[in-house]
Amino acid sequence: MPTPPEPVPVGSVPSGATRRHARPDAVPSDLETAALVPLAELAGLAPDARRAVRGVLVAPADALDALLPELDHLDVVAVDFPAFTDGRGGSHARHLRGTHGWRGELRAVGDVRMDLARSLLRCGFDVLEFAADVDPALLARGLRRYPGTYQPSYAVTGATAAASSPASRAPPAAAVPAPAARDA
Amino acid sequence: MYRYTEFDRDFLRARVAEFRDQTERRLAGTLSEDEYKQLRLRNGLYVQRHAPMLRVAIPYGMLAADQLRALAHVARTWDRGYGHVTTRQNVQFNWPALENVPDILAHLAEVDMHAIQTSGNCIRNTTSDPLAGATADEIEDPRPWCELIRQWSTLHPEFDWLPRKFKIAVTGASSDRAAVQLHDIGLRVRKNAAGDTGFEVLVGGGMGRTPYIGKLLKDFLPAADLLTYLAAVLRVYNLEGRRDNLYKARIKILVAALGIEAFRDKVEAEWATSRHVDDTFAPADIERLRRMFPAPPTLGTLAMAGEAGSAAPATDEGPIAAALSGNPVFGQWYRTNTRVHRDSGRRIVAVPLKNAERPAGDITSELMDAVADIAEAHCLGELRTTHEQNLVLAHVPVEALPDVWKRLRAIGLATPNLGLLTDMIVCPGLDFCSLANAGTLTLHDRVQARFDDIDYVHDVGELAIKVSGCMNACGHHHVGDIGILGVEKQGQEWYQITLGGHAGDAAALGRRLGKALPQHEVVPAIERILDTYLAVRDAGESFHDAVVRLGVDPFKETVYADAA
Numbered sequence: 001m002p003t004p005p006e007p008v009p010v011g012s013v014p015s016g017a018t019r020r021h022a023r024p025d026a027v028p029s030d031l032e033t034a035a036l037v038p039l040a041e042l043a044g045l046a047p048d049a050r051r052a053v054r055g056v057l058v059a060p061a062d063a064l065d066a067l068l069p070e071l072d073h074l075d076v077v078a079v080d081f082p083a084f085t086d087g088r089g090g091s092h093a094r095h096l097r098g099t100h101g102w103r104g105e106l107r108a109v110g111d112v113r114m115d116l117a118r119s120l121l122r123c124g125f126d127v128l129e130f131a132a133d134v135d136p137a138l139l140a141r142g143l144r145r146y147p148g149t150y151q152p153s154y155a156v157t158g159a160t161a162a163a164s165s166p167a168s169r170a171p172p173a174a175a176v177p178a179p180a181a182r183d184a
Numbered sequence: 185m186y187r188y189t190e191f192d193r194d195f196l197r198a199r200v201a202e203f204r205d206q207t208e209r210r211l212a213g214t215l216s217e218d219e220y221k222q223l224r225l226r227n228g229l230y231v232q233r234h235a236p237m238l239r240v241a242i243p244y245g246m247l248a249a250d251q252l253r254a255l256a257h258v259a260r261t262w263d264r265g266y267g268h269v270t271t272r273q274n275v276q277f278n279w280p281a282l283e284n285v286p287d288i289l290a291h292l293a294e295v296d297m298h299a300i301q302t303s304g305n306c307i308r309n310t311t312s313d314p315l316a317g318a319t320a321d322e323i324e325d326p327r328p329w330c331e332l333i334r335q336w337s338t339l340h341p342e343f344d345w346l347p348r349k350f351k352i353a354v355t356g357a358s359s360d361r362a363a364v365q366l367h368d369i370g371l372r373v374r375k376n377a378a379g380d381t382g383f384e385v386l387v388g389g390g391m392g393r394t395p396y397i398g399k400l401l402k403d404f405l406p407a408a409d410l411l412t413y414l415a416a417v418l419r420v421y422n423l424e425g426r427r428d429n430l431y432k433a434r435i436k437i438l439v440a441a442l443g444i445e446a447f448r449d450k451v452e453a454e455w456a457t458s459r460h461v462d463d464t465f466a467p468a469d470i471e472r473l474r475r476m477f478p479a480p481p482t483l484g485t486l487a488m489a490g491e492a493g494s495a496a497p498a499t500d501e502g503p504i505a506a507a508l509s510g511n512p513v514f515g516q517w518y519r520t521n522t523r524v525h526r527d528s529g530r531r532i533v534a535v536p537l538k539n540a541e542r543p544a545g546d547i548t549s550e551l552m553d554a555v556a557d558i559a560e561a562h563c564l565g566e567l568r569t570t571h572e573q574n575l576v577l578a579h580v581p582v583e584a585l586p587d588v589w590k591r592l593r594a595i596g597l598a599t600p601n602l603g604l605l606t607d608m609i610v611c612p613g614l615d616f617c618s619l620a621n622a623g624t625l626t627l628h629d630r631v632q633a634r635f636d637d638i639d640y641v642h643d644v645g646e647l648a649i650k651v652s653g654c655m656n657a658c659g660h661h662h663v664g665d666i667g668i669l670g671v672e673k674q675g676q677e678w679y680q681i682t683l684g685g686h687a688g689d690a691a692a693l694g695r696r697l698g699k700a701l702p703q704h705e706v707v708p709a710i711e712r713i714l715d716t717y718l719a720v721r722d723a724g725e726s727f728h729d730a731v732v733r734l735g736v737d738p739f740k741e742t743v744y745a746d747a748a
Binding site for chain 2: 084085087090091092094098099113115118120122123141142146147148149152153
């Protein structure tokens with residue numbers, strides 16, 4: 001149902017072109033996307049190696065089952081968008097934030113376009129790595145444009161790379177998102 | 185009608201500004217065509233054969249008089265003076281210039297209209313029963329639920345990039361006038377034994393290249409669970425629908441591939457974990473929406489909604505008895521184009537947009553303004569679009585019928601052909617659509633010309649001819665009594681005829697009659713089919729029932745007799 005009007009927290013706007021946007025209240029990880037372990041390879045690792053992994057890359061066709069036991073030691077889960085029209089990553093984000101209550105850094109990578117930034121943030125991503133340079137003023141304008149939304153956001157405030165805190169392992173509250181939930 | 189809040193209006197204005205921005209960036213070359221294409225589709229803008237086409241949303245078919253006037257203004261100012269009612273209750277304009285579309289959308293936003301998600305691989309316009317709120321067989325008005333779904337699905341961040349388009353239809357009556365069995369999700373409002381409201385949920389129906397009748401997903405979904413359950417279905421589809429093949433990407437293909445049991449298991453498993461975190465609504469929300477669709481004041485006596493066995497009280501024809509007996513033309517219009525209302529003091533008036541003057545479903549600006557005037561004078565300022573490309577004035581007082589008829593007649597919209605031979609569904613076809621194989625509009629003109637004898641049309645009786653110019657089936661040919669499909673053979677236009685399709689409660693897909701025919705043989709084939717029907721029918725038996733009883737063979741024989 002409609003949410004009340006609320007300014008969108010955009011954060012300070014950098015002066016030059018950017019390839020990255022982070023939610024202003026997120027504490028992003030320094031892990032490079034290239035260093036993330038593809039989810040499909042996780043099961044093949046020895047248990048010690050697996051427990052040492054701090055960041056995983058999820059492909060659209062992946063099932064999240066293999067990821068769930070590892071969430072408590074991960075700082076970053078990145079989700080790939082091989083084409084910006086492939087919306088599967090949004091559902092993966094919803095699963096991680098909603099059903100599984102994960103509070104670590106959720107990163108959108110691949111063919112990430114500026115005009116989709118707002119939707120991605122509302123799906124629960126807190127770091128977006130764009131496919132091409134983005135004009136930060138245009139990005140900010142796009143993020144601020146709407147007075148509110150018709151669905152609550154799945155973003156978690158204060159998503160942090162320190163995901164191995166006990167709070168991040170707690171399941172989400174059973175209550176439904178309040179109608180006054182804020183936009184990303 | 186749903187009345188926009190300030191939030192709704194601000195939201196629309198933001199959407200218009202966003203699209204204006206995106207269009208300017210596209211024209212300046214800083215936004216790529218592949219990305220702009222997806223953004224413009226989600227604002228209803230197709231690039232078509234001759235010009236961009238703009239598809240304006242008419243949510244669940246409800247239109248206010250001032251909105252119809254705004255559509256007339258758009259047609260006059262930015263198009264070629266007419267619009268087209270579609271098979272999903274929307275209105276299309278065929279000739280807007282790309283650079284004018286932001287201005288068109290801005291104008292429409294002033295009367296709470298938009299083109300959001302009328303195209304693209306996202307959740308489209310939720311359609312419904314064009315007679316909602318007016319019939320005795322209504323269990324519960326579906327429109328508040330349609331409005332709830334509309335808001336829930338508007339710019340839903342997770343479901344805006346689906347494998348393919350997604351179409352939802354809702355009916356609230358015991359008789360389905362919304363073709364819910366032919367939608368990705370079809371919802372039938374139900375009451376359980378305790379009198380609680382819920383929905384029968386159908387999934388995987390649809391037409392197109394591979395038509396399917398929807399399967400039963402859930403027999404009774406409590407109303408409070410509607411949005412979370414829809415989200416579960418959409419999420420399973422989003423994750424598992426095919427993305428490798430455009431022609432196998434609809435949910436009907438996924439349901440067929442998994443089987444309904446396995447598909448249901450997936451949905452239920454998803455719902456079990458997501459129902460407590462997904463977006464939902466409070467009783468106060470649906471109550472607020474219900475208050476926006478009050479019943480019109482009762483003029484006569486009222487049938488109670490959905491009462492077991494309740495028939496509408498007969499229309500109180502007293503006030504117009506003299507007009508009916510004194511004027512046979514008015515009488516014929518009354519009997520053909522109007523339907524009984526649950527209030528005996530009112531009548532449902534259909535305005536078929538099917539005649540020899542223009543393509544099926546087309547309406548000029550002048551006619552739009554005139555119909556808007558009639559709606560204001562005699563229908564509480566509202567009207568509906570139907571998926572059969574017609575209009576409905578749902579709440580006309582009986583006393584007003586002679587005036588409504590006179591006014592419609594004066595503008596050429598009183599042809600008494602509702603539900604008859606010449607009330608065809610016809611897609612725009614080759615003249616407008618780059619997907620088409622066939623000139624469906626020419627075929628429509630030929631049928632109108634050949635069967636211009638209104639007595640013959642009435643003798644044949646109820647008959648649904650549905651014409652599609654290609655396998656995408658926008659003309660719903662699969663569910664026509666007589667379905668006609670344009671196909672291309674060796675660079676030429678040919679037509680495949682099917683028989684026995686049906687869109688309502690006993691939904692059925694038509695069966696092929698035989699080899700495809702060249703265009704000049706189609707109307708003669710229809711004549712032979714109808715001659716056969718007239719010869720073999722039982723007294724009072726409709727064409728549909730005759731085909732059910734006899735099968736297609738008797739008709740096949742007469743159509744292809746020369747070839748024997």
